[in-house]
Amino acid sequence: MAGAAQYSDERAREIIAAHMGLEGPALPILHALQAEFGYVPDSAVKEMATALNISRAEMHGVVTFYHDFHSAPHGRHTLKICRAESCQSMGAEKQANDFLARQKLEWHQTTPDGSLTVEPVYCLGLCAHSPAALYDGEPIGQVDAATLDEIVAEAKGE
Amino acid sequence: MTKIYIPLDMAAVAMGADRLAAAVAKEAAARGQQVEIVRNGSRGMLWLEPLIEVETPAGRVGYGPAKVKDVASLFDAGFLTGGAHALSIGVVEEHPWMKRQNRVTFVRCGVIDPLSVADYEAHDGFKGLKRAFEIGSAAIIEEVAKSGLRGRGGAGFPTGIKWKTVADCAPGQKYVVVNADEGDSGTFADRMIMEGDPLSLIEGMAICGYAIGASKGYVYLRSEYPVVAKVFQAAIEKARDAGWLGQNIKGSGFDFDVELRIGAGAYVCGEETSLLESLEGKRGIVRAKPPLPAHVGLFGKPTVVNNVLSMATVPMILEKGAKHYADLGVGRSRGTMPLQIAGNVKFGGLFETDFGIPLGTIVNDIAGGTRTGRPVKAVQVGGPLGAYVPVSLFDLPFDYEAFAAKDSLIGHGGLVVFDDTIDMLWMARFGMEFCSIESCGKCTPCRIGSTRGVETIDKIRNGQDVEKNIELLKDLCHTMKFGSLCALGGFAPYPVESALRHFPEDFRKSALEAAE
Numbered sequence: 001m002a003g004a005a006q007y008s009d010e011r012a013r014e015i016i017a018a019h020m021g022l023e024g025p026a027l028p029i030l031h032a033l034q035a036e037f038g039y040v041p042d043s044a045v046k047e048m049a050t051a052l053n054i055s056r057a058e059m060h061g062v063v064t065f066y067h068d069f070h071s072a073p074h075g076r077h078t079l080k081i082c083r084a085e086s087c088q089s090m091g092a093e094k095q096a097n098d099f100l101a102r103q104k105l106e107w108h109q110t111t112p113d114g115s116l117t118v119e120p121v122y123c124l125g126l127c128a129h130s131p132a133a134l135y136d137g138e139p140i141g142q143v144d145a146a147t148l149d150e151i152v153a154e155a156k157g158e
Numbered sequence: 159m160t161k162i163y164i165p166l167d168m169a170a171v172a173m174g175a176d177r178l179a180a181a182v183a184k185e186a187a188a189r190g191q192q193v194e195i196v197r198n199g200s201r202g203m204l205w206l207e208p209l210i211e212v213e214t215p216a217g218r219v220g221y222g223p224a225k226v227k228d229v230a231s232l233f234d235a236g237f238l239t240g241g242a243h244a245l246s247i248g249v250v251e252e253h254p255w256m257k258r259q260n261r262v263t264f265v266r267c268g269v270i271d272p273l274s275v276a277d278y279e280a281h282d283g284f285k286g287l288k289r290a291f292e293i294g295s296a297a298i299i300e301e302v303a304k305s306g307l308r309g310r311g312g313a314g315f316p317t318g319i320k321w322k323t324v325a326d327c328a329p330g331q332k333y334v335v336v337n338a339d340e341g342d343s344g345t346f347a348d349r350m351i352m353e354g355d356p357l358s359l360i361e362g363m364a365i366c367g368y369a370i371g372a373s374k375g376y377v378y379l380r381s382e383y384p385v386v387a388k389v390f391q392a393a394i395e396k397a398r399d400a401g402w403l404g405q406n407i408k409g410s411g412f413d414f415d416v417e418l419r420i421g422a423g424a425y426v427c428g429e430e431t432s433l434l435e436s437l438e439g440k441r442g443i444v445r446a447k448p449p450l451p452a453h454v455g456l457f458g459k460p461t462v463v464n465n466v467l468s469m470a471t472v473p474m475i476l477e478k479g480a481k482h483y484a485d486l487g488v489g490r491s492r493g494t495m496p497l498q499i500a501g502n503v504k505f506g507g508l509f510e511t512d513f514g515i516p517l518g519t520i521v522n523d524i525a526g527g528t529r530t531g532r533p534v535k536a537v538q539v540g541g542p543l544g545a546y547v548p549v550s551l552f553d554l555p556f557d558y559e560a561f562a563a564k565d566s567l568i569g570h571g572g573l574v575v576f577d578d579t580i581d582m583l584w585m586a587r588f589g590m591e592f593c594s595i596e597s598c599g600k601c602t603p604c605r606i607g608s609t610r611g612v613e614t615i616d617k618i619r620n621g622q623d624v625e626k627n628i629e630l631l632k633d634l635c636h637t638m639k640f641g642s643l644c645a646l647g648g649f650a651p652y653p654v655e656s657a658l659r660h661f662p663e664d665f666r667k668s669a670l671e672a673a674e
Binding site: 022023024025026027028030031052061062065066067068069080084085086087088089090121122123124125126127128129130132134137138139140141142 | 168169171172173204205207340341342343344345346349381382383384385417419420421422423424425436437438439440441442443457498499500501502503506507529538542572574575576577580585588592595596598
């Protein structure tokens with residue numbers, strides 16, 4: 001994500017403390033940490049385990065269960081390409097594979113300049129406009145090869 | 159002042175609605191025209207998105223799909239007074255696709271400003287909750303039970319029974335949980351309601367809370383829907399500001415509040431017990447049932463877990479009475495089904511109709527056939543764990559029991575249409591692969607079965623002992639179906655078995671190629 005803050009244990013503790021009034025605060029905290037730092041550092045997981053009074057192993061188990069949370073920084077931008085059935089009915093699988101080949105990337109990888117991470121996603125609910133994608137949270141319907149290439153150019157240009 | 163409607167719906171936004179709204183505002187200002195732009199939900203005619211509607215004395219006139227480049231010509235054509243233009247579809251309510259529907263759950267979707275409490279109330283909003291306060295818990299539950307309302311997540315469990323079970327538990331902390339983890343491909347009805355008529359969901363939750371004695375409700379929304387999160391959070395705040403959530407709602411003495419929680423990209427969290435685990439802050443691992451969530455649910459307390467659509471339909475049932483709803487539909491499938499028409503179709507969108515409409519009518523007539531113009535080969539009904547239905551079964555009426563009798567399911571009412579270029583062996587492999595990626599890992603049939611399923615299909619693809627491996631695949635499917643803890647492993651065989659049953663030739667292509 002663009003403009004992620006530098007990690008500090010102190011800031012992580014502040015974020016965790018701000019959510020401790022919630023029932024079952026783990027997911028809201030993880031989302032908040034990732035929004036702030038762009039990823040969920042191991043140190044933050046340790047801080048969470050302390051705050052929630054559970055073992056580090058258990059906290060690690062939670063973080064790694066969910067596809068959304070990642071333990072290392074991603075690219076500055078994220079492109080999620082849908083591979084679910086509806087998008088496949090409109091040729092999404094081939095389109096995505098061709099795109100990844102053009103960019104010399106595999107799923108979950110980041111461009112060498114750190115500008116863009118490409119992730120698969122399984123349905124964006126845009127199934128009447130398949131194939132679909134999500135670029136930094138912005139939905140895009142009826143995606144074609146040209147649009148995907150424009151996104152790479154835009155991500156690199158920033 | 160002319161009122162213009164441009165949807166804020168994620169599908170409309172994906173087709174440029176935000177840019178379109180900005181361009182219309184700019185063009186109106188440049189021309190000195192007084193306009194008010196309302197960001198409504200979608201009418202469900204998704205192939206027309208973004209659909210601009212202009213309020214005129216004759217009704218709301220629609221123009222779509224409208225792009226930024228069309229804005230100047232729309233103004234030139236006098237669209238503010240309903241002027242003729244190539245994109246005009248006439249009065250939206252009169253559009254044939256619209257007129258054929260029976261909009262019950264979606265009656266306000268696309269019509270009202272989703273973030274205006276006043277607009278919601280002007281369209282019968284909160285009448286159901288008001289009546290609920292008058293008639294009390296037992297009568298509410300009886301009304302819901304009599305309506306025949308069933309869960310819309312796939313299993314079709316009667317909503318009234320669920321509510322009664324929780325209401326009958328000893329007083330104390332109870333919860334209302336809405337499952338908005340709509341992860342199935344080809345489904346977007348929950349998303350559309352939460353964007354287009356979010357207050358109906360909030361009202362349904364309050365009615366449920368009042369009936370079962372809960373003061374707190376959670377909506378668990380998937381993270382893949384960022385637009386919904388924004389709209390729904392805003393709707394919660396509007397409801398609270400207007401006194402429809404919070405302490406002593408409208409002087410009833412009833413306290414109730416709703417909190418939105420965002421998931422983190424795990425499909426299995428759409429299963430109700432893993433959803434509860436996830437809400438509690440744990441790995442989203444399925445719980446063995448019993449105990450049912452109605453007895454031991456969120457944080458160990460009695461909990462109603464309902465799908466978005468069931469909950470959003472409740473206010474109407476309370477407002478108009480159980481009979482009004484029960485009179486719709488066929489057999490044990492009462493009410494209406496919001497069909498989500500997707501994939502390779504000309505007219506994709508949301509079409510709400512009574513149960514019982516034949517599948518072929520939906521695909522060939524309502525959806526207009528394929529977008530690519532090629533013949534239809536299969537329709538996957540009910541999401542990624544739903545069966546592939548061939549054209550030969552197109553006379554199947556759309557209801558729970560008829561589909562079940564053909565080893566298929568209607569699930570959430572999503573339909574994904576495929577043309578004849580699709581390779582069913584590949585889709586079967588994808589079904590297994592999806593299950594292996596998304597398995598929570600707790601039970602062996604799902605965790606190992608799906609991985610072995612991918613390997614076995616790959617052997618079939620490579621032409622290796624094809625018949626033997628097909629038998630093995632069938633055996634694996636059987637084990638997964640009857641040995642898995644939840645519907646992820648239990649239903650993953652549906653796409654695979656249906657592909658095998660209806661499209662056997664796709665599994666033997668490699669053997670044929672080798673023989674030639």
